[in-house]
Amino acid sequence: MALASAVSTLVRWCTENDIWIDPRLEIRSNEENCIAVYAKDKHIPAHTCLVLIHRDSVISVRSCSLSKEIEPVLSGPPALLSLTLALYVEILNGETSRWFGYIQSLPRKPIPIALFWAQDFLNVNHTNDGKKGLQWLEDTEIGRRLTSDSSVKLEDIDGYFNTVAEPLLLRYFNNRTYVPATTISLEGFYHAYSLVSSRAFLVDGYHGLSMVPIADSFNHSHDNHVHLETEFDVCSQCGSLHECPHDAYEVINQSMLYAGKIDPTQSNALVDYDSYYEMVSNAEIMPGEEVFNTYGEGLSNAQLLARYGFTLDVNDNDHIYWDLSEVLMFCTDRSGALYPNLSQMEAHWMAVVHSVGNENSLFCLDSDGKVSHQLWALLALPLCLRGDRGSVEEQIGPATAELRVLLEYQLALEGVNVENIEQLPKNSEMDVILAVARSIVSLCSARKSQLEKKLLLGSGDLNEVLDVSTLLLCKFFTHAMCLSKEYADKHATDERSANIRDRRIIHPG
8 A cells, every 4th residue: 555655646746747657557566566667458559659757857966956066977886976965865855855756656675786785774684694695796797796896886885975975965954944854874875875776877968877757667677668768968067959058159049849748649739859758669568568678688687686686587698707817817827838927828819809800808608608709719819829939929920810710610510410510520620629618618617616615515506506507618519519429439538528528518597
């Protein structure tokens, strides 16, 4: 009943604040007792404008009660912290905030994003589950994302609250005739940050990162029905899409089509769409169906858990990444005298990258166990170099040529049916393919061992607990294991090759 009342208040607030919702949509609770958007009893075709959100209705650093005190930042970690302060002051304003009807519909408790797992306010059962969970995340893609240079750390939030947010808020409310709705606290600031992290949109060049009413009521799915459309290139000083006094040339008067409440369903309505953000359907919506937005088409479970506090049961965007130093160290360890130091190996790789004109270095395996081109090339590189060729400059030409030959053989191998694989010539290229496959298996095994050491669990327990395996084998390795018995017997004395033939391919749960 409380959620139904919150939804009713939200819808009424939207009407009062120039937000139009298509009457074929219904905002109500879902099975998890959270706000969601559903189609009513009518089919909705694709390419339909379903929600119009006036640009003045969003909460941003530009529009909040502290707009004159907070430095606008367009994106990145500083933008997250600034918007957190903008939202938090409106939460503290309570019913006096002009966004109260929207804010009262937001979750009352912090969103359990991974950053806060070890905090007491999420530890309602007085257990160490959160801290144990963070230990599980170490050396995983989620853990790496939480500790990357581009991520907001807990100490960043604490420092911003202590040095910027709290002094501003105390000064702001000292000049008001009313007290804040709740006590100013770090825990309250955490709550606001979790809402910003999980719900904010980057809307345009004026408001920047913003809380967008109704747009954040649509839950996430990669198979989404709607998306948010905005005009990003607006005046950074006043938000105008048209010519304005801040332009460097003479202003041309622009007549606004409509300045009052809107209803696009009325045939005689003239709507100034430039003043609104639009939720538009990109797929047809069936009657009674929940309507989903997407928070990003390429988001992995690591990204979803780190920022939004949830994961999908199946996510084709999941990858396992290695950085350049990890792979280079691995290559150096395995190549012995050929690469006496890491810098020499890195010099070879950077020379290859420069020679082919591709600096996009993503060393990863995807959820199907397919290896990225960059990882394949980096692992194959040591096998294409010769120690007697002199300097990097002298070696890189022949090595690149050998890589291209190897790539052609790799592509031919992937295009051959298992039944016809014996038709391929058994040559040195096949030996290199198997060596690259062994390297990938070893990389995955090393990552898996790191996790097992952290958790002090056996591999079976690890898979049962996390329902995921880090041992992903590349697609071409499947073909490599299907070599003829004659070729396999020829290499039976090679212990590493025998291990590869016996290894089980494990895919994520």
